[in-house]
Amino acid sequence: MESPFDVLHIEPSADDETIEQAYRRRVMDAHPDQGGSVSEFRRVRTAYERIVAGYEPTADASEASSVDEETRTRAQTQVTYLNYDVLTDYGWSVEDDALFEKAATAGLPGTDYGEFVVKPGESLLEAAENRGFAWPFACRGGACVNCAIVLHAGELSMPANNVLPAEMMERNIRLSCNGMPITDELQVVYNVKHMPELEELLLPPKPFEATYAGD
Numbered sequence: 001m002e003s004p005f006d007v008l009h010i011e012p013s014a015d016d017e018t019i020e021q022a023y024r025r026r027v028m029d030a031h032p033d034q035g036g037s038v039s040e041f042r043r044v045r046t047a048y049e050r051i052v053a054g055y056e057p058t059a060d061a062s063e064a065s066s067v068d069e070e071t072r073t074r075a076q077t078q079v080t081y082l083n084y085d086v087l088t089d090y091g092w093s094v095e096d097d098a099l100f101e102k103a104a105t106a107g108l109p110g111t112d113y114g115e116f117v118v119k120p121g122e123s124l125l126e127a128a129e130n131r132g133f134a135w136p137f138a139c140r141g142g143a144c145v146n147c148a149i150v151l152h153a154g155e156l157s158m159p160a161n162n163v164l165p166a167e168m169m170e171r172n173i174r175l176s177c178n179g180m181p182i183t184d185e186l187q188v189v190y191n192v193k194h195m196p197e198l199e200e201l202l203l204p205p206k207p208f209e210a211t212y213a214g215d
């Protein structure tokens with residue numbers, strides 16, 4: 001069976017810094033938007049998680065094999081979401097590492113905080129809509145930021161992104177309309193189009209208003 005150290009191209013004796021650097025390098029190369037693939041991206045993430053969890057090279061091979069298989073075949077993604085509007089009300093920062101812990105104990109209504117599942121083939125926005133949520137959008141084609149979200153955990157692949165510069169990608173801003181989850185879990189702050197730095201990239205949200213005109 002495959003060693004997670006082999007996946008990251010490092011020796012089992014590698015120290016924490018070497019592991020971290022190797023992971024960052026490999027996960028960038030494996031990202032579907034950088035020429036990799038979803039399966040390779042998941043393979044690298046799983047390898048890193050196994051090492052961080054204390055993987056021993058002598059661990060039972062059959063058990064590890066079944067874990068690998070389960071990881072490969074899991075296709076649904078569990079999403080925990082939080083409405084950006086809530087942050088202003090509570091004085092929270094979108095960059096707060098404890099944001100989702102705070103939200104979980106704040107007694108927020110289901111429109112502002114909760115969970116849903118993204119099924120295979122659904123974009124994040126489609127999944128939200130199919131589960132009954134009215135998340136904002138406009139072009140649905142990667143040309144505005146009306147559907148933008150901030151990732152707190154997990155990753156999306158975006159086949160179309162004609163609007164987000166590298167600096168915003170580094171701040172974990174993504175598009176939900178064509179963002180396809182490539183991790184088993186996501187934590188996302190939606191409705192971030194109201195962030196001041198995104199406002200000039202917005203389009204008038206006419207399609208959204210037409211969709212929800214009667215609500």
Ligand code: FES
Pocket residue numbers: 136137138139140141142143144145146147148175176177178
């Ligand atoms: Fe315009 Fe998603 S709605 S990029």
